[in-house]
Amino acid sequence: MYYIKKCPECNSINLFSNKDKGEVICKDCGLVVEDKMVEFSQEWREFEGDGSAPTGRRTGAPMTYTQYDQGLGTEVGQKADLFKLSSKERNTIFRLRKWQYRISTAIERNLKLALAELKRVSSFLKLPKSVEEEAAMVYTQAVQRGLVRGRSMESVVSGALYAACRRHEVPRTLDELSEASGIEKKEIGRTYRFITRELGISIMPSNPADYIARFASSLKLGPETQSKAVEILEEAQHEELTSGRGPTGIAAAALYVAALTRGEKKTQREVADVAGITEVTIRNRYKELLDKLKLDKQIKKQKKKR
DNA sequence: AAGACGAAAGTGGTTGA
DNA sequence: TCAACAACTTTCGTCTT
Numbered sequence: 465m466y467y468i469k470k471c472p473e474c475n476s477i478n479l480f481s482n483k484d485k486g487e488v489i490c491k492d493c494g495l496v497v498e499d500k501m502v503e504f505s506q507e508w509r510e511f512e513g514d515g516s517a518p519t520g521r522r523t524g525a526p527m528t529y530t531q532y533d534q535g536l537g538t539e540v541g542q543k544a545d546l547f548k549l550s551s552k553e554r555n556t557i558f559r560l561r562k563w564q565y566r567i568s569t570a571i572e573r574n575l576k577l578a579l580a581e582l583k584r585v586s587s588f589l590k591l592p593k594s595v596e597e598e599a600a601m602v603y604t605q606a607v608q609r610g611l612v613r614g615r616s617m618e619s620v621v622s623g624a625l626y627a628a629c630r631r632h633e634v635p636r637t638l639d640e641l642s643e644a645s646g647i648e649k650k651e652i653g654r655t656y657r658f659i660t661r662e663l664g665i666s667i668m669p670s671n672p673a674d675y676i677a678r679f680a681s682s683l684k685l686g687p688e689t690q691s692k693a694v695e696i697l698e699e700a701q702h703e704e705l706t707s708g709r710g711p712t713g714i715a716a717a718a719l720y721v722a723a724l725t726r727g728e729k730k731t732q733r734e735v736a737d738v739a740g741i742t743e744v745t746i747r748n749r750y751k752e753l754l755d756k757l758k759l760d761k762q763i764k765k766q767k768k769k770r
Numbered sequence: 771a772a773g774a775c776g777a778a779a780g781t782g783g784t785t786g787a
Numbered sequence: 788t789c790a791a792c793a794a795c796t797t798t799c800g801t802c803t804t
Contacts, residue, residue, distance in 0.1 A: 742796055
C-alpha cells in the first residue's frame, strides 16, 4: 500500500507502509517517515524475517517496565546476510539502522525522564511497587503509541499512575495525585480517560470500601469504627444508594456515621477534608443513609449514653 | 462560638439528539 | 455540536449545642 505523502528527505512519493511493524518507509532513501516503529504487541518475540534465524522465537529474560529500556534493545538487520544485498539495498539498511537508533534513543530518553518522575510521585504517595510497575507499563505503551504528543509528560505519568491505582484497588483521589504531581486535577482526569481508552484498559468503577482504611487512619479512628463503616457501606450498596455517586463521598459519609454511632465524634469538616469533598456532600449522603438504613436509633442510643 | 443543616446558584462532565 | 441533566461545590443564612 502506497501513501500519497512525500518523503521529507528526498521528496520521493514512493513510500511503503509496513502495517505489521507500524512503519512507513521511503523506498528511495530508506527514511522512516512515521515514527511508530517500536513493537508494542503483548508478546516479546523476535521480529527478523530475514532468514538468519527462525522468526517468532520467544526470547527474553524477565523484564521490568520500571527500567527505561526494559533491559532490551532493538537492532535493525544484523550482520551475516548484509553482503548478499545490492549496494542500494545495503544503503537502505544502513539508513534504517541509523533512524532506528535515533528514534529509539529518543523514546528511551523520554522514558528515562518519565520513569524518574513516576518514581518520585509514586513514592510521595507511598504506592506499592506493583502499582508503580503497572503504571510504568501503561506509560511505556502510551509513549510507544505516540499518545504523549501534545500532552505534557508529567500529566501522562499521573494519568498512568491513577489508572494503575484503580486497577490495583488502592485508589487515590485525583486531588491526591494532583498534589503529588503538581498537575491540575482535570488535566490528569483527561489524560487518564484518554490513555485508558486508547490502550483499551478497562477499569471497574472504584469501590468506596477501598477508601475507608486510608480515610479512617488519617482521622485516627479505631478499627471497630472502621469495620462499622464497611458494614454500613455494604448495607448502602444493598439499598442501591451507591450507584452514580462519587465513591469518596459515600465512603466519607459511611465513616462519619460510623464515628457517630460509636461515639468517636468527628466534625463533618474534618471528614470532608481528608476525603477531599465538601461538608454538603457528606450531609447529602448522610441523610440518605439515615433515611434508608434507619441508623438514627443507634445514634440516639449513643447520645443517651453520654 | 462552632458545628450542623439546607436552599440556591454555579461548575464541569456526560449523554443523547 | 449543542442542550439537558445529574452530581458535586460554593456560598450564605439559620438553627442547635
